Amino acid sequence: LSTQEGVMRTNCVDCLDRTNVCQALFARFxxxxxxxxxxxxxxxxxxxxxxxxxxxxxxxxxxNADQLSTQYAGNGAQKTDYTRRGRRTKLGMxxxxxxxxxxxxxxxxxxxxxxxxxxxxxxKFVPDTQLA
Numbered sequence: 001l002s003t004q005e006g007v008m009r010t011n012c013v014d015c016l017d018r019t020n021v022c023q024a025l026f027a028r029f030x031x032x033x034x035x036x037x038x039x040x041x042x043x044x045x046x047x048x049x050x051x052x053x054x055x056x057x058x059x060x061x062x063x064n065a066d067q068l069s070t071q072y073a074g075n076g077a078q079k080t081d082y083t084r085r086g087r088r089t090k091l092g093m094x095x096x097x098x099x100x101x102x103x104x105x106x107x108x109x110x111x112x113x114x115x116x117x118x119x120x121x122x123x124k125f126v127p128d129t130q131l132a
Contacts, residue, residue: 002037017078020065024083028057058084074106074114075099 035041065077081092119125
């Protein structure tokens with residue numbers, strides 16, 4: 001038995017993609033700590049030494065990033081090449097450029113209904129009284 005000694009909080013929807021990369025790194029660090037404390041891993045051992053596990057772990061976080069990004073930005077997350085493979089790739093950088101251009105158009109020309117739905121679900125929707 002142990003007592004929680006703190007909380008780590010990340011919140012930065014305006015840089016959603018970097019936030020997910022950081023959260024994946026923190027999650028891996030904390031998983032190592034937990035598994036060592038439970039004696040699943042020995043002192044010098046780390047989840048990074050188990051490639052099959054790391055493939056699943058990375059893909060889980062990248063899939064999470066894509067889902068959150070689609071909800072907030074309208075398309076898949078950026079930097080998932082880093083989250084999935086642990087390194088940036090040329091294809092990943094090109095995909096990020098395409099995603100950025102798509103986000104620009106989505107945010108500026110097609111995002112009204114999505115924003116209204118998010119505002120409604122978070123009780124922040126304010127009806128336009130001018131239309132009544």
